[in-house]
Amino acid sequence: MRKLRTAVFLGTLALLLRAGVNVQAGEPYPLSSRATQQVLALDFAKNGQTVSARVGQQIEISLRTVGPRQYGTPEISSSVVRLLNTAQDWPPNPGGPGFIYVLEAAAEGEAQVIVPVLNAEETPYTTDITFRVTIQVKPADRQPPALQSMMKPDQANTAPWQNA
8 A cells, every 4th residue: 555655645746847847836837948838737528529729739637526536547449639748636634535637638639538437336316427528639830848857866876888
């Protein structure tokens, strides 16, 4: 259980660093000077809708559940959109887990993304909470921004390797 918590923490930290979020201020900043496209942020309010994105644009889907239910791996209908990363939302909520899915609009076209619910018991009094969205990907406005890592090593060793 401890290894799982550590893995979730590191995954969430990597996601935050990848997304370019200033954790202290809670505000986004661009990954590079050429980055002009904002992240397309989706939540359950967009369930069943059609949204537009541009080639190269990052798409984040944030979903929460209550109780033992969890969201599973997204099912993507075409290679127009691809899954980059999945992380558990942080800090954890005792009412139920939250998940963040990071996707990228890879090519022009349309893709349907379905995020199924796991551990969901069928009861007549609850509604289906499977997340469905159609993403129409349009051409990029400009050259897509280069992917950059926000992490920097805390030490450097430039000496050549010896005594192998």
